[in-house]
Amino acid sequence: MNCIEYLPFQLFTSLDMFHILFNKTPMTGRMALSASTISHSSPVLTITRNLLKTHRATYKRWRKTGNGYKRGLSGRKHGNAGWSNRVLGKLVGTCQATSRGAGNQKARLAKLLPNL
Incomplete structure (x- = not known):
């Protein structure tokens, strides 16, 4: 055969x-x-x-951590000429994905990023 x-x-x-x-x-x-x-x-x-694809825009914004996901704060990349250092200083750092309620970001990110 x-x-x-x-x-x-x-x-x-x-x-x-x-x-x-x-x-x-x-x-x-x-x-x-x-x-x-x-x-x-x-x-x-x-x-x-059965192939699961990664959502590329989400992949570029979010990073996997030990117990969830994190991203950089929005509002700092462009369009902030003339802003004071006090205001811009608040836009430094990261924020965590929420896990409760209608804005359950962790569940949505798990679907968008299956291969992380």
Whole structure:
């Protein structure tokens, strides 16, 4: 027995796999015979389907700590020419993510940053 009998999706080109994954129209021709086999038993499609991606904007703003997440305070990057040193001094440092109520940032960050 060769590997083609075990892995029927190897008979298709990458363009055919793209058509199977993303096209909503019915398939015809040689792809119509094996579409159900590919969509249900392919280990490649299973891995693709379960891939969790990191939200890149959140990744750039937040850092993981021992018991939560932290970020720098907002309001210091630009647009503050002419502000007093007293006001700018308050915008130095970090703040922690909240974990209670409607603004539960820890739960949301756990979903946006699954690979941290």
